[in-house]
Amino acid sequence: MQLQLTYPRYKNLFVYADKPVVYLAHVDAVRPIYKYGITQDIYGRIESHRKTFPVFDLEHVRVSHNRDKVERMFGQECRYLGIRHGGMFDGRFQRELLCLHDEGDLPKIKALIDEIIEYVEITDHVGKTDDANHARPIRVGMKTPLRFINAHNAP
Numbered sequence: 001m002q003l004q005l006t007y008p009r010y011k012n013l014f015v016y017a018d019k020p021v022v023y024l025a026h027v028d029a030v031r032p033i034y035k036y037g038i039t040q041d042i043y044g045r046i047e048s049h050r051k052t053f054p055v056f057d058l059e060h061v062r063v064s065h066n067r068d069k070v071e072r073m074f075g076q077e078c079r080y081l082g083i084r085h086g087g088m089f090d091g092r093f094q095r096e097l098l099c100l101h102d103e104g105d106l107p108k109i110k111a112l113i114d115e116i117i118e119y120v121e122i123t124d125h126v127g128k129t130d131d132a133n134h135a136r137p138i139r140v141g142m143k144t145p146l147r148f149i150n151a152h153n154a155p
Helices: 042-052 069-079 103-129
Strands: 019-027 031-037 057-063 083-089 092-099 135-139 146-148
Touching: 019 042, 019 069, 019 103, 031 042, 031 069, 031 103, 042 083, 069 083, 069 092, 069 103
Parallel strands: none
Antiparallel strands: 019 031, 019 057, 031 092, 083 092, 135 146
């Protein structure tokens, strides 16, 4: 007998249990609508959202000890890109929704989350220790969302 997994993209979801995470999940059976958010209890969040959304399939989960800042920056980037939307689900207005223009944008959005987490970790760590190694973001559009350079190598 083979075990059927509920979360095919996260066969080992337990590695995120009781950790501060940022997540992205597909929440509409027809349209490319995604919910993003933060939680300390990924199992509880999944259970809660499965009562609200017609589907709730995790697409991306990452640990971030500064998840509030990551969530805020990600929301700002999505607003800038024109993909952040609100909508009604189960009679409740949901703010942290994305509507992708093309399914091919999903890997870019996942990469954007990872890069924002990396950026926040670098800048928060650097800001507390040595400003000489301060990394700064360079925006070059959706194709390459955020890139980091060392201030010493800047032109």
